[in-house]
Amino acid sequence: MSIRKVFAFSVAALGLSAAYPAVSQAETINIFCSSSGIELQLCKEGSEAWGKETGNEVKITTMPANWDDVLSLYQQLLSAQSTDVDVMILDGVWVGPLKSHLLDLAEAMPAGTVDKYFPSAVAAGTVGGKFVAMPWYMDTGLLFYRKDLLDKYGAKVPETWADLTTTAQLVQDGERKAGNDKMWGYVWQGRAYEGLVCNATEWFASSDAGTFIDAEGKITIASPQAKEMLKTAAGWVGTISPEGVLNYDEEGSRGVFQNGDAVFMRNWAYAWSLANGADSAIKDKVGVAPLPKGVNGQHVGIDGAAYLGVSKYSAHPKEAAALVAYLAGEKEEKRRALAGSYIPSISSLFSDADILKAIPFLTSAKAAFENVVTRPTSITGSDYPRVSTEISNNLHSGLSDPSATDAAIDDLASKLDGLKSRGGW
Amino acid sequence: MMAETAPQSSWVKRIEPWLLLAPMLIVLATVTAWPLARTAYLSFMHASLDDGDLPRFIGFGNYLALMKDGDWWHAVRNTAFFAVISVTLETLAGVAIALLIDSQIKGRGALRAVMLIPWAIPTVVSAQMWQWMLHDQYGVVNALLIKLGFISHGIAWTAGAGTAMAAIIAVDVWQTTPFMVLLILAGLQIIPRDLYEAAKVDGAPGWAQFFYITLPLLWPTLAVAILFRLLDAVRMFDLAYVLSSKSRETATISIYARQQLVDFQDVGYGSAVAMLVFLMISLVAAVYIQVTKIRLISE
Numbered sequence: 001m002s003i004r005k006v007f008a009f010s011v012a013a014l015g016l017s018a019a020y021p022a023v024s025q026a027e028t029i030n031i032f033c034s035s036s037g038i039e040l041q042l043c044k045e046g047s048e049a050w051g052k053e054t055g056n057e058v059k060i061t062t063m064p065a066n067w068d069d070v071l072s073l074y075q076q077l078l079s080a081q082s083t084d085v086d087v088m089i090l091d092g093v094w095v096g097p098l099k100s101h102l103l104d105l106a107e108a109m110p111a112g113t114v115d116k117y118f119p120s121a122v123a124a125g126t127v128g129g130k131f132v133a134m135p136w137y138m139d140t141g142l143l144f145y146r147k148d149l150l151d152k153y154g155a156k157v158p159e160t161w162a163d164l165t166t167t168a169q170l171v172q173d174g175e176r177k178a179g180n181d182k183m184w185g186y187v188w189q190g191r192a193y194e195g196l197v198c199n200a201t202e203w204f205a206s207s208d209a210g211t212f213i214d215a216e217g218k219i220t221i222a223s224p225q226a227k228e229m230l231k232t233a234a235g236w237v238g239t240i241s242p243e244g245v246l247n248y249d250e251e252g253s254r255g256v257f258q259n260g261d262a263v264f265m266r267n268w269a270y271a272w273s274l275a276n277g278a279d280s281a282i283k284d285k286v287g288v289a290p291l292p293k294g295v296n297g298q299h300v301g302i303d304g305a306a307y308l309g310v311s312k313y314s315a316h317p318k319e320a321a322a323l324v325a326y327l328a329g330e331k332e333e334k335r336r337a338l339a340g341s342y343i344p345s346i347s348s349l350f351s352d353a354d355i356l357k358a359i360p361f362l363t364s365a366k367a368a369f370e371n372v373v374t375r376p377t378s379i380t381g382s383d384y385p386r387v388s389t390e391i392s393n394n395l396h397s398g399l400s401d402p403s404a405t406d407a408a409i410d411d412l413a414s415k416l417d418g419l420k421s422r423g424g425w
Numbered sequence: 426m427m428a429e430t431a432p433q434s435s436w437v438k439r440i441e442p443w444l445l446l447a448p449m450l451i452v453l454a455t456v457t458a459w460p461l462a463r464t465a466y467l468s469f470m471h472a473s474l475d476d477g478d479l480p481r482f483i484g485f486g487n488y489l490a491l492m493k494d495g496d497w498w499h500a501v502r503n504t505a506f507f508a509v510i511s512v513t514l515e516t517l518a519g520v521a522i523a524l525l526i527d528s529q530i531k532g533r534g535a536l537r538a539v540m541l542i543p544w545a546i547p548t549v550v551s552a553q554m555w556q557w558m559l560h561d562q563y564g565v566v567n568a569l570l571i572k573l574g575f576i577s578h579g580i581a582w583t584a585g586a587g588t589a590m591a592a593i594i595a596v597d598v599w600q601t602t603p604f605m606v607l608l609i610l611a612g613l614q615i616i617p618r619d620l621y622e623a624a625k626v627d628g629a630p631g632w633a634q635f636f637y638i639t640l641p642l643l644w645p646t647l648a649v650a651i652l653f654r655l656l657d658a659v660r661m662f663d664l665a666y667v668l669s670s671k672s673r674e675t676a677t678i679s680i681y682a683r684q685q686l687v688d689f690q691d692v693g694y695g696s697a698v699a700m701l702v703f704l705m706i707s708l709v710a711a712v713y714i715q716v717t718k719i720r721l722i723s724e
Contacts, residue, residue, distance in 0.1 A: 068671075072687045079474050182562060190584075192672040244561030244581035247589075247669060256562055382473075385688050393496075393673040400586055400674075 027316045028057040029323055031087040035065040038273070038340045043089075043327075046336070050326040056319055066249075067091060068193050071385070074098060081313040086320035087327075090307040092124055093194075093377045093384060095133045102132035103310040108321030116346050117328075120372070121305050133307035134328045135345035137336065140301030140368050141202050142361065144257065144265040144275065147287045149175070161203070161232055161292045164264060168240040171263045180261075185240030187253035188266040192396040195249050197375060197388050198302045199266060200395050203229045205302075205373040207294025212391060213376035213416065217425045222413035227406050229294055230395065234402040246400060258282060266291060268304055272359065273341035288361035290368035301368035302375065305345065343369075383423040390415045461703070467696035474690035487697035497698065499673055500681040501705075507590065507665075507677065508658035511597045516651055518598065519605025524639075526606070527613045537610075544603035552667035555596045559583055559668075586674040593664050593675060601657070605650055612646025613639070648719040655713065659706050678702050 029051075033043035044060055051058040061084075063070050071094045077085050078101035090098070106114065114122055117135045125133030143164075145157060149171050158164035168185025175183035189195035205211050209225035237243055245253070250267055257265035258274065260281040265271070275286045290299035308328055310320040326332060330349065336342040337355045343362065349355055356362055362369070377384045390412060398408025468487055472480035491497050522540070526533050543551065558565050559582040567579035582592040616639065624634050662679040669675045671684060682702055686695030 068688075072690065075474060075690055076687075191670055193670050242561050242579070242581060244579070244584050246584035247561075247581065259563075261562065382690070385690075389671070389684070389688070393671075396672060397674075400584075 026056045027319045028059055029086045029316060029319050030059045030061060030084055031323065032063050032070075032085065032089055033060050034089065035062045039270070042336050042340050042342070046327050046332050047323065049332075050323050053326075054319075054322065056323075058323070061085075063089065066193075070094075071097065078311060078313070082311075083313055083315045085311050086314040086316060087323055088309050088311065089136070090133050090309045092133075092303055092305050092307065093375055093388075095125060095127060095307060095309075096377050097382050097384065098309070099127040099130075099132055101312050102130075103312050103314070103317055103321065104130040104132060105134055105310065105321055105324065106131040108310075108318065109325055113325065116330075116348065118345055118347050121307075121345050124303070124305065124374070125307050133309050134324050136306045136308045136328050137333070137342040138345050138369065139268050139270075139304035139306065139343060140372055141198060141266055141291055141304065142269060142301065142365055142368055143289045143291045144267055144271060145287050145289060146171075146260075146263050146282065146285055148285045149263050150287075157287065157289045158264075158292045161207075161229070161294050164292045165232065165236065165240060168236075168263050172240055182261045184242050184256065184262045186236060186264040186266075187241060187245055187248065187256045187262045189249055189253060190237070190241075190246040190396070190399055191249050191252070192392045193249065194388055194392070196392045196395060198304070200230075200233075200391065201302050201373060201375055202266075202291050202300055203233055203294070205300045206291060206297040208296045209294075211373055211376055213379060213387070213420075215379060217379045217420060219413055219416045219420060221416065222409055225294065225296075227409050230398050230405040230409060231402070234399045234405050237399055237402075246396065269341055269343050269359070269361075272361065273339070288365050290365045298371055299367040300371045300373045301365075303372045379425055380419075380423065381425065383419055383425065386419055386423075387416065390419065464696045464699050464703075467692055468700045470693045470696075472691075472693040472696075474692055480693065483693070487694045488701075490694065491697055491701065496673060496676075497678075497681060500676050500678045503590070503665075503675060504659060504661070504677045504679075507594060507597075507661060508655060511594045511601075512651060512654045512658055514594070514598045515602050515605050515654055516647070518602045519609050519650070520643075520647070522602065522606045523609035523613055524635075526610060540606060541603050543600045544607075546600070548600065548663045549667055551600055552596065552664050555592070555599075556583060556668055559592055583668050589669045589672070589675050593668055596668070597658070597661070597664055601654065605654065608646060608650040608653075609643065612643045612650075616642045645719060648717045652710065652713055652717075652719070656706055656710060659709055660702065678705070 029047075031043070031047050033040050033047070040062060047058040047060060050056075064073060070091070074085075074088060074094065075097065078098065095102075114131060118138065121135035121138065122131070125131060125135055143158075150157065150167070153167075153171050153174055155167045155170060156163075158167050164186060172183050172185040189199050201211050203209075204221070204226050207225045207229045209223050209229060210220040212219070212221045214220050237245060242256070248256075250271075253262075253265055254267060254271050254274065256262050257267075257271075258280050272286070272288060274280065276283050291301060293299050308324045310317060310324060314320045328345065330346055333342070333344040333346055333349060334352065334355060337344050337349065338358045341359050343359065344350065344352075344355065350362060375384075376387065380387045394408050394412035394415065397411075398405040467480065469482060469484060470480035471483045471486070526537055526540075530536075546554075557563075559567075561567065561579045561581035561584065564579065564582075566582070567576070570576045571579065580588065582588045620638050620642075621634060624638060629637070660679050661677050662683070665675045665677055666680055671680060671688075676684075678698070679702060682695060682698040685691050685698050689695070
């Protein structure tokens with residue numbers, strides 16, 4: 001194409017795009033969807049359905065695959081007051097750092113909308129009296145197990161971490177003897193990233209060792225219970241968990257479990273529909289239970305709810321809020337629950353017969369949803385990324401070297417103390 | 426000559442070179458000098474993107490904190506280890522392969538083309554590819570080693586502190602050796618062939634030919650090639666980031682700088698880290714050029 005042609009073409013294109021809004025009267029809403037798989041598909045279908053219903057245009061941008069990288073991208077876009085983003089998917093831990101850039105959704109929603117959602121989730125989406133994050137789906141850490149293998153070895157679903165260790169070892173040894181060389185007992189997320197922080201918060205909170213930092217900002221991690229629990233977890237690596245677990249994220253562990261090569265897996269709810277998909281090696285062989293508890297502890301799951309937010313700098317805040325209301329509405333949440341096992345954030349949908357059939361663990365793993373623990377985000381505020389990095393790095397060192405677990409906890413405590421005095425929380 | 430004979434006014438003569446240089450100077454000023462000056466300025470500030478406050482001058486505060494920052498020194502050690510080992514291996518492999526291709530073996534044209542493939546693949550893509558090949562359960566590397574009987578169970582290459590760094594170095598060597606080969610080959614081909622013939626007539630053995638003819642004449646090229654690789658290695662980011670995330674055990678100084686700047690939104694401290702990365706790279710280059718006495722610009 002000659003330069004002149006390119007120029008003529010761009011002028012024509014500019015003319016077209018300038019004329020476009022006047023012709024169709026539609027607004028273009030930019031939404032960030034997850035990067036791949038069923039998450040992207042559901043987000044795309046939902047947004048486009050809204051677009052068709054309301055006559056607006058929806059432009060979908062995919063988020064970075066690694067959610068650790070998403071917050072900083074949002075922060076850059078929002079601190080530049082970009083109008084390229086209207087609707088964002090938010091992790092619960094980002095609501096604090098992003099609060100000053102998010103629109104108050106309460107005014108944009110029809111009266112009474114908010115009351116339909118779980119009060120705890122609405123509370124987590126409300127900062128300083130402003131309702132900035134709409135609960136979209138609930139999620140928590142769950143124990144996935146192989147029903148067929150537990151039956152075969154006459155084992156029960158583990159109640160405690162010690163039970164899990166013994167059962168995993170028993171089944172793993174048996175299966176390996178029977179010729180399945182690749183069998184492992186337990187896969188989880190041990191890579192040095194946010195996922196390890198989630199796993200570890202569950203270990204400690206279920207063992208009466210708190211959540212690293214309490215609500216008053218006191219560092220609570222250096223307890224004998226926490227040291228004991230980390231020692232147990234470090235003992236899994238190389239025995240019931242492959243050494244590679246130290247570099248697994250959610251998808252890495254799901255790969256092993258869904259190939260039929262692990263007895264237990266810790267993962268989020270999304271793994272349910274994939275494990276029961278047509279191409280899964282373990283279709284209909286999977287059960288879901290709350291994660292085990294420690295000595296003197298209780299079953300817990302980490303708060304992994306996802307939210308939707310609207311940028312304060314959006315050029316079309318009204319339409320953006322309408323899209324949020326649609327995506328988090330009954331119809332769309334039910335569709336997502338049936339197609340992708342995304343757990344609704346609207347409380348009445350928990351008694352919907354179709355949904356209970358599609359996600360049976362809403363009943364079997366009820367305890368996990370009842371005792372939800374949160375990471376120390378609200379107290380640490382914008383220091384949370386630093387806190388999270390210290391936690392994942394120090395625990396990763398401890399898990400890599402079972403003789404250094406106590407030292408890893410002490411190091412972590414002193415690092416968190418340093419961050420506390422620096423950040424003044 | 427022309428200028429002396431042509432009757433041109435002297436200010437045109439003086440201004441002409443600057444006019445011709447202007448586009449390049451403007452580009453350099455905007456893409457290099459300005460960002461560098463801005464980073465240096467911010468490194469003396471307490472500045473954060475998320476709190477919305479204006480930057481506040483704190484003198485050498487960021488640098489002093491950095492000197493006491495254990496994670497930073499860990500990253501410096503990681504980077505130095507990576508740079509020294511990977512560049513050494515690449516140089517040795519590069520010389521060996523270049524000598525092989527330089528000799529008159531059959532099919533060397535095809536060999537040269539094939540060899541360049543790893544270098545042509547973007548680093549992030551090859552890192553991702555190696556991550557699968559090195560996977561502890563389903564990776565081809567472990568499958569091969571198990572089949573050959575070297576190991577009984579898959580090794581988690583990218584998970585352990587020791588093996589993760591080794592894996593990163595191995596992938597880097599795989600990827601950038603072709604670059605070394607290419608430069609070294611160019612150096613080999615300018616060595617006059619009659620020197621070798623004379624050596625043969627004198628009865629010098631192969632090793633003597635290599636140490637007394639090839640190496641001294643190759644040195645200027647080799648030194649420049651090593652400098653390029655060394656500077657690249659010191660600022661390495663992508664391989665470690667993809668293969669083992671931000672794990673402290675493998676984080677390089679570039680990963681550390683990005684973490685401060687992007688993840689923590691700490692522009693002040695992050696800029697101080699970035700300035701130190703810049704100073705370290707300059708220092709490596711300066712010392713290296715001084716020691717090897719290579720001339721990048723002919724006088």
